[in-house]
Amino acid sequence: MPASPFPADFLWGVATAGHQNEGDNVDSDTWFLEHVSPTVFREPSGRAANGWELWESDLDLVAGMGLNAYRFSVEWARIEPADGEFSDEALTHYEALVDGCLARGLAPIVTFSHFTSPHWFAKRGAWLDAEAPALFARFCGVVMDRFGDRIAIAVTFNEPDLPEMLTWADLPAFVTELERATLEAASRAAGVERYRAGNVMLPEDFPAMRAGMTAAHLAAKAAVKERRPDLPVGLSLAIVDDAAAPGGEALRDRKRAEVYEHWLLLARDDDFVGVQNYERITHGPDGPLPPEPGATVNGMGTAVEPDSLRGAVEYVHAVSGVPVLVTEHGISTPDDAIRAAFIEPSLVGLEQAIRDGVPVLGYCHWTLMDNFEWIFGYSAQLGLHSVDRETFERTPKPSAAAYAAAVRARRAPAEVAAAAATEA
Template sequence: MPSRPAGARPGPGAGADFPDDFLWGSATSAHQVEGGNTNNDWWDFEHDPATAARESSGDAIDHFHRYFEDFALLSALGHNAHRLSLEWSRIEPAPGEFSRAALAHYRRVLTALRDEGLTAFATLHHFTRPRWFAARGGWLAPDAAATFGRYCARVTAELGDLMPYVCTINEPQMIALHGYLEGYHPPGVTNPILWKRAGDALLEAHHTAVSAVRATSDAQVGLAVQLPLLAPAREDDACVAFCEAMRYEIVDRYLDGVDGDWLGVQYYRKQWVDPSSPTRFAAPPPGTPLTQMGWAVHPDGLRQMLHRAARASLPLYVTENGIATTDDAERADYLATHLAALAQARAEGVDVRGYLHWSAFDNFEWSEGYRPRFGLIAVDRDTFTRTPKPSAYAYARVARTGRLDALAEQEST
C-alpha cells in the first residue's frame, strides 16, 4: 500500500466529526502579509498622524517574496486550502493600466499554491483600494462598480484557471461601518448617511463583480461577510428595536443581497448594541472573556450565525475565525470551542463545507498594527523566521483526521 503524501488526510473513519472532503486551511490578505504595498489608500492612512492607525505596515512579513516557503509550511501542517487576496493597487496601478509583472507574480503565487495541494480561495478586494480609486471618491464615486468590475474581469480572465474559488469583496459591511461611520478605517469618515450609501455601493460592486467573474472564468464566485452576534444591551423596547435595525444594516441586508455560488462566513465575537452609546455599541458585560482586540469570546455565536447565513441558500465556508492573543493555549481552546460549534451547526443541517482559520501568520492588523497576534505561526519581524505555535500542530491534527478530539492529543515525533 503506498504511503500517504505529506499533508494528506486519511479518510474520516469511525468517530470523525467532519467528512473527508471538508476543506481545512487558513487565511491571509495581501496588505497584511506581503509588504511594500505603497500605492493604496491604507498606506496613506497608516502614514497620516491624524488617523486611527498605530503604525506602518512596512515590510509586513515579506510574504511577497516568501510565498513559496509559506505555502509549503501550510501544506506540511495539514492544510488543504488557503485563502489569500490579490492586491488591486499592484495589478492596476493607474486607471485602466494593468501591470503584466504583477499579474505574472500572482500567477506564480497561485501556481505554487496549487502545486502544494492547497485549494485557492482568492479575494479580489480585501480592504485596500488603489490610491487613484480612493482619490476619485472610492466606493462613493459614480463609476465605482463599473471600475471594480473592469479590474475583476481582467484578473479572472488572466488567472481564473488557478482560482477555483473567487471572493469578490471581503466584509463589505465592515468596509462601510469602519470606513464611513466609525472612521476607524479609510477614508476615515463618520457620516451615517454615507455609511448606508457605501453599503449600497459595495453590494452593487459585488453584483457587478459576480457578472465579470462568470463572464471570464469557470471559478465558483462568492462573497465573504463578517457576521457578529448582535444583542441589545438592555431589554427595553428602544434598545431592542435599535439592535434589530443594526442587525439589518450589518448582517441581513448582505445575506439577502448576496449573489454567487457560495458564501463565506467570518465570525469573531458577540457585540451588545446600545442606541445611547456614541459608538452604537456597549462594552461587554463585566467578566466576559475578551481577546487582545477587546472582542467578546462567544463560541456558540458561530453556530447561531451559520444558521442565520443559511438564509442565503448557498453552500457556506467559514472563511475567517480566530483569536488575537499572546497565550497560545487560549488559541487552542478557542479552536476547540469554535470547531465544536461548527460541527454542531453541521449536525443541525447547515451546509458548511470548509473552515479557514484567521490567520495563518501573525501579521499587520490594520489600524491596530502588529500588536494583536492572530497567527497559528509566529513571525520574527527582524529575520522573518516562521515558527509554528503548538496550536498550529493541534489544528493540523484535526485537519488530517477530521476529529475534534485530535486537538487534545500529544504531537508525535
C-alpha cells in the same frame, strides 16, 4: 473512527490578506493613509510580514499543517498601479502563487478586494465614484483572464458590512474624529476634493459607499461568471454572533437589520456567503452585556466564546439560504494557550451546525501568521505563527499544531468514508 459530518472535499485552510502580509504595497490607498499626518494608523505597514518574497515557504507552512485550502487576496494596487495600466510582474507573481497552491494540493480561494484599493482609485472617491463598479469589474476580468481557470473560489469583497458594524462597537469619539482628519489630510496631500478608502470611512458616506460596493459586487460577479460560469462566487461578511438576553431581542434584531440584512439578501443570488466570526455579543434591553466576572476575554474585550461560530453560520444561512464558507475565524490574543484551546470546541460547534442542516463548504482560520492589523499596526496577534519583525522568520505556535490535529482528526474519517463509497 468517529463519524464526521465533514465531506472529503471540505476545505480546510487559513486566510491571509495581501496588504497585511506582503509589505511595501506603495501604490495603495492604505499605504498613502498610513503616511499622512495626522493618521488613524498606529504605525505604517512597511514590509509587513514580507510575504511578497516569502510566499513559497509560507505555502509550505500551510501544506505542512495538512490543510487543503489557502485564502489570499490579489492586490488591485499592485496589478493596476495606474488607471488602465496593468503590471505583468504582479500578475505573474499571483499566477505563481495560484500554481504554487495547486502544486501543494491547496485550493486557491482568491479575494479580489480585501479593503485596499489603488491610490488613483481613492483619488476618484473610491466607491463613491459612479464608474467604480465598472473599474473594479475591469480589474477582476484581467485577473480572471490570467489565471481564473485555476482558482477554486472567488470572493469579491471582504467585510463590506464592517463600517456599519463598527457603529455598534461603542468606539471612542476621537476615533471617528481621527478618521475624518486622516481623510482630510489625504485629500490635501493628494490634491483632490475627496480622498476615500474602503477601510476608513465617514458616517455620512456609508449609504453611498454601500451602494457603490453593492453595484461593484454585481459587476465583478458578472465579469467572473462571463469567463467561468462554474466558479463559485460570493462575498465575505463580518458576523458577530448576536445573542439576546431577556428584553434584548429588539436591540439584537435592529443591529442585524442595520448591519447584515442588506448583504445577506444580496447574497441570496450568490453561490455562497463568507462568514467571518470572532465573537459573541449578548444584548440586553439597554445595550451589550459585559462579560461575566472572571471570563476569559479577547482583544476586543468580549468573552471568548467558541460556540459563536455555530451561531453565526446558522444565522447567516437562515437569512441568505445559500451555502456558507467560513472565510475567517480566530481570536485576537497574545496568549496562544487561549487560541490553541479555542479551536477544537469551535469546530465542534461548526459540526453541530452541519448536522443541523447548514451547508458549509469550508473553514479558514485567521490567520497563518501575526501581521499588520490595520489601524492597530502590529499590536494585535491573531496568527498561528509568530513573525520576527527584523528577520521575518516564522515560528509555529502551539495553536498551529492544535489546528493541524483538529483538521487531521476530521479529514481522516471523511476520507475513509469517501474511499469506502468509491469502492462500493
